[in-house]
Amino acid sequence: xxxxxxxxxxxxxxxxxxxxxxxxxxxxxxxxxxxxxxxxxxxxxxxxxxxxxxxxxxxxxxxxxxxxxxxxxxxxxxxxxxxxxxxxxxxxxxxxxxxxxxxxxxxxxxxxxxxxxxxxxxxxxxxxxxxxxxxxxxxxxxxxxxxxxxxxxxxxxxxxxxxxxxxxxxxxxxxxxxxxxxxxx
Numbered sequence: 001x002x003x004x005x006x007x008x009x010x011x012x013x014x015x016x017x018x019x020x021x022x023x024x025x026x027x028x029x030x031x032x033x034x035x036x037x038x039x040x041x042x043x044x045x046x047x048x049x050x051x052x053x054x055x056x057x058x059x060x061x062x063x064x065x066x067x068x069x070x071x072x073x074x075x076x077x078x079x080x081x082x083x084x085x086x087x088x089x090x091x092x093x094x095x096x097x098x099x100x101x102x103x104x105x106x107x108x109x110x111x112x113x114x115x116x117x118x119x120x121x122x123x124x125x126x127x128x129x130x131x132x133x134x135x136x137x138x139x140x141x142x143x144x145x146x147x148x149x150x151x152x153x154x155x156x157x158x159x160x161x162x163x164x165x166x167x168x169x170x171x172x173x174x175x176x177x178x179x180x181x182x183x184x185x
Contacts, residue, residue, distance in 0.1 A: 053129020
């Protein structure tokens with residue numbers, strides 16, 4: 001798959017060792033090469049959701065250990081499969097409309113792979129290119145001034161937090177009615 005961005009991030013993100021996120025595009029044969037990586041470190045890799053979404057595909061995250069100094073690891077394969085979609089709606093518990101221009105973010109834990117969309121005037125949003133496997137933890141967030149996540153949101157453990165972990169179950173089914181509630185606060 002040519003022209004797909006590959007994300008690569010160290011698993012250990014302590015300030016004294018973390019070198020920052022890495023990205024590179026695949027060549028015409030779908031190959032990629034990262035250079036000058038920290039040796040003997042575990043990295044998380046994946047293909048960008050936004051690039052694969054155009055093809056109706058997604059990839060899981062893959063963890064790989066980079067070998068010692070001056071060594072090359074050549075066995076990393078990032079497999080793709082049919083993607084899921086997530087359709088949902090932001091709802092304010094006081095009945096007010098969601099502010100125009102509210103941006104919604106969907107991100108994958110560990111890889112720093114994110115998608116953004118804008119909620120429509122009724123608060124509806126949609127993401128495509130969503131991985132369908134159980135290994136990815138997906139986080140959804142939207143900032144609405146004067147509001148926080150509400151306990152009414154299914155699966156939300158703590159009201160007031162700013163990021164909501166989307167309850168994705170393994171399988172190929174799309175999520176078509178995810179309601180995310182916000183309350184004043």
